[in-house]
Amino acid sequence: MDGANTAWILTSTALVLFMTLPGLALFYGGLVRSTNVLSVLMHCFGIACMASIIWLVAGYSIAFAEGTPWIGGLQKAFLMGVGKDSSSGDLPETVFFMFQMTFAIITPALIVGAYPERIKFGAVMLFSGLWILVVYAPVTHWIWGGGWLGEMGVLDFAGGLVVHLTAGVSALVIVVVLGPRRGFPTELRPPHNPGMTMIGASMLWVGWFGFNAGSALAANGDAGMAMAVTHISAATGSLVWLCIEWVKFGKPSLVGIVTGMVAGLATITPASGFVGPMGALIIGLAGGLVCYYAVGLIKHKLKIDDSLDVFAVHGVGGAIGTLLVAFLVDTSFGGDGLAKGMTMGSQFGVQLTGLIAVLVWSLVASFILVKFVQALVGLRVSDDEELEGLDVTSHGETGYNL
Numbered sequence: 001m002d003g004a005n006t007a008w009i010l011t012s013t014a015l016v017l018f019m020t021l022p023g024l025a026l027f028y029g030g031l032v033r034s035t036n037v038l039s040v041l042m043h044c045f046g047i048a049c050m051a052s053i054i055w056l057v058a059g060y061s062i063a064f065a066e067g068t069p070w071i072g073g074l075q076k077a078f079l080m081g082v083g084k085d086s087s088s089g090d091l092p093e094t095v096f097f098m099f100q101m102t103f104a105i106i107t108p109a110l111i112v113g114a115y116p117e118r119i120k121f122g123a124v125m126l127f128s129g130l131w132i133l134v135v136y137a138p139v140t141h142w143i144w145g146g147g148w149l150g151e152m153g154v155l156d157f158a159g160g161l162v163v164h165l166t167a168g169v170s171a172l173v174i175v176v177v178l179g180p181r182r183g184f185p186t187e188l189r190p191p192h193n194p195g196m197t198m199i200g201a202s203m204l205w206v207g208w209f210g211f212n213a214g215s216a217l218a219a220n221g222d223a224g225m226a227m228a229v230t231h232i233s234a235a236t237g238s239l240v241w242l243c244i245e246w247v248k249f250g251k252p253s254l255v256g257i258v259t260g261m262v263a264g265l266a267t268i269t270p271a272s273g274f275v276g277p278m279g280a281l282i283i284g285l286a287g288g289l290v291c292y293y294a295v296g297l298i299k300h301k302l303k304i305d306d307s308l309d310v311f312a313v314h315g316v317g318g319a320i321g322t323l324l325v326a327f328l329v330d331t332s333f334g335g336d337g338l339a340k341g342m343t344m345g346s347q348f349g350v351q352l353t354g355l356i357a358v359l360v361w362s363l364v365a366s367f368i369l370v371k372f373v374q375a376l377v378g379l380r381v382s383d384d385e386e387l388e389g390l391d392v393t394s395h396g397e398t399g400y401n402l
Contacts, residue, residue: 002090008219009095015210016102020048020109023207026200027262028113030193031255031308035389036117037192037399043112043121047128051105054132059104060097062137064088069148072141089217099214100140107136107163113308114171117181118386121394122377127369131170135365139166139358153339154354155325155347157226158215160270160318161358168315169359170366171306172298177370178379180305182386194254201258205234208265212272226272229280230265236284237264237291244292259313263291266317271325276334283324287317319355326351 025044029037051059061076076082079097088096108128115124142149143156156162181188191197212230216223241260246252267287268280275283294312298304306312326348329335338347373379380386385393392398 001087001092002218004219005217006091006095008223009091009099009214009217012210012214013095013099013102015207016099016106016214017048019204019207019211020044020102020106023200023203024106024109024112026196027204027258028116028197028200028308030196030198030200031113031191032116033189033389034192034400035391035398037196037391038397039121039390039394040112040116042395043116043124044109046121046125047109047112048105050125050129051108051132052101054129055097055101055104059132059137060100062133063100063104063140064096064145066146067141069146069151070142071138071147072145091217096217099217103140103159103163103211104132104136107159107167108132110163110167110310110314111171111174114175114306114310115178116307117390118380119178120378120381121390123373123379126377127174127373130369130373131366134369135166135170135362136162139361142357143354149354149357152353153342153347153350155274155329155351156270156322156354157273158212158269160266160322160325161354164266164269164314164318165322165355165358166362168311168313168318169362171310172304172315173363173366174370175304175306177367177374180303181307182383184305185299185303191255198254198258201261205261205265208234212269216273222273225276229275229277229283230268230272232277232280233264233268233284233287234261235264236281237261237267237288240264240285240288241292244289259295259309260288260292263287263313263317266314267291267321267324270318270321271328274325274329274336278334279324279328282328282333283321286320286324290320291317319359322351322355323348 025041029040032040058077061074062072065072065076067073082093086093108131140162141147143154143162208230209227213223213227216226238257238260242252242257245256264284264287268283291313294316295309298306298312327344331337
């Protein structure tokens with residue numbers, strides 16, 4: 001086992017957990033009404049705790065144990081047979097297990113942004129737990145665990161498909177079944193604390209270095225380049241969003257620039273270990289541009305209340321990055337180069353196959369899970385509870401005693 005690599009992945013694991021707790025929680029918390037801030041923090045914290053146990057019990061095994069091309073076996077359930085001396089590549093397997101756990105935590109937590117202010121806490125916990133086992137872990141196996149998409153040659157370095165597309169598509173499914181917030185789209189209040197959102201966004205940016213550069217699973221040039229392109233894409237996506245708002249409304253917003261950052265980061269994620277700085281500029285540009293207009297399409301044209309734009313930013317961003325990597329991996333753009341025998345066209349075909357497979361599975365499986373949860377515990381709080389805010393009605397607390 002390699003000490004330097006192990007040290008970097010230990011660090012990356014802490015960085016990726018930091019993305020959810022408290023990064024994502026604060027990012028989302030600032031965007032909702034002041035009477036719902038604690039409920040969003042609670043969703044993120046509750047999911048983090050439950051995902052950890054589910055990952056131990058069966059999630060890790062389904063994702064990474066040997067099995068079929070579709071799903072891993074259960075021989076590593078409860079980490080059976082994994083001790084201090086067990087290795088995964090040149091890392092201790094316990095470190096690899098923990099690193100991957102932090103991905104299993106943040107992915108269902110991303111979906112929290114779709115349904116705040118109106119969903120039952122029990123529904124959040126039940127859906128998220130089942131979703132890790134039925135959607136996240138199998139898709140992880142397909143791409144990273146020796147499954148059929150990995151064998152086919154799909155390029156997804158850090159989770160454009162595994163994390164962002166699964167979360168984005170599933171978020172869209174939930175909100176279509178759940179329905180919009182009261183007063184959507186005409187009477188919605190603006191974010192109650194953009195400063196909190198900016199603090200959370202900054203933590204996400206820092207944590208994303210662990211997410212993308214950590215996915216090299218080594219302390220080497222791959223990790224260094226992944227870190228560089230991650231930063232470049234984040235900065236580019238931010239500036240693109242800022243410029244569009246500035247031109248369109250005459251005033252660039254703080255919420256806008258940090259949303260552009262997330263779009264740039266989500267879009268570079270699948271490509272981060274394969275492209276160079278030029279590719280990162282293009283990906284950040286595409287992510288900022290397309291995700292901005294996707295937000296308008298989903299909310300204003302299609303009237304779907306994906307409250308904090310999970311699908312438009314993560315789903316669309318992950319998809320764009322997944323497709324663009326087929327071209328930007330080429331050495332002419334400063335990338336690592338295509339696999340032997342692959343052309344841009346054939347790689348694009350592989351990427352598109354992966355995208356469609358993950359999209360369809362996420363959509364169908366999530367719909368079945370949402371309907372199951374709805375039948376079992378119900379999805380939506382009452383109108384009175386929604387009006388009063390979930391902090392008091394669901395958790396008996398208030399975010400601010402002023």
